[in-house]
Amino acid sequence: LAHRRERAFVRVTKADLGLPELSIRTERVALDPNHRALYDAMIARVAEWADDPVMTAADAGRALMRLIAATTNPAAVFSPDLPFTLPADQAPAALADLVADPARYVRPAKIVRAAQIVADNRAVGRKTLVWSSFVSNITAITAALEHHSPAVIMGATPVDEPDAPTDRIRELQRFRHDPECWALIATPQTLGEGVSLHHCCTAQ
Numbered sequence: 001l002a003h004r005r006e007r008a009f010v011r012v013t014k015a016d017l018g019l020p021e022l023s024i025r026t027e028r029v030a031l032d033p034n035h036r037a038l039y040d041a042m043i044a045r046v047a048e049w050a051d052d053p054v055m056t057a058a059d060a061g062r063a064l065m066r067l068i069a070a071t072t073n074p075a076a077v078f079s080p081d082l083p084f085t086l087p088a089d090q091a092p093a094a095l096a097d098l099v100a101d102p103a104r105y106v107r108p109a110k111i112v113r114a115a116q117i118v119a120d121n122r123a124v125g126r127k128t129l130v131w132s133s134f135v136s137n138i139t140a141i142t143a144a145l146e147h148h149s150p151a152v153i154m155g156a157t158p159v160d161e162p163d164a165p166t167d168r169i170r171e172l173q174r175f176r177h178d179p180e181c182w183a184l185i186a187t188p189q190t191l192g193e194g195v196s197l198h199h200c201c202t203a204q
């Protein structure tokens with residue numbers, strides 16, 4: 001007779017881990033003038049789209065996500081090949097240079113602040129987990145934290161492939177145990193569940 005082994009799943013709760021009480025602090029980060037100008041222009045453009053009768057609910061959702069992403073890094077949003085953005089040929093004349101090359105003119109305030117937090121935590125011997133909901137922003141965050149040797153995990157990172165340049169297992173091990181790795185950059189979609197990092201880092 002063939003025997004089938006059923007899989008068993010065990011869920012470890014936060015109470016099982018004996019974690020300290022969660023402390024959440026919200027910090028508002030002001031945008032620099034160029035970033036603010038681009039963001040305000042994007043708000044105006046989204047308002048125009050919202051009045052368009054052919055705009056669907058899905059279109060509105062995509063436009064809103066572009067707007068949210070722009071608050072962190074407009075260089076990842078203002079691209080001529082992306083829908084629901086701010087094309088250079090339709091931008092206000094005063095913003096033409098900013099839209100055409102935002103990476104040159106905009107200092108992404110949230111990324112700069114994240115780098116400061118990682119540096120402050122490192123100074124007192126603490127590692128930092130940096131969440132990014134947008135894969136398009138991870139490249140910029142990784143570059144900003146380069147001298148902290150960050151580990152990076154996102155959807156494209158394989159789980160466990162020894163032949164790949166890296167994988168999630170190795171990146172987690174590097175973050176946990178490598179004394180030169182002071183930050184882990186991850187998306188909530190890929191690392192929001194199933195991995196406990198509470199005892200080895202400060203989440204931001």
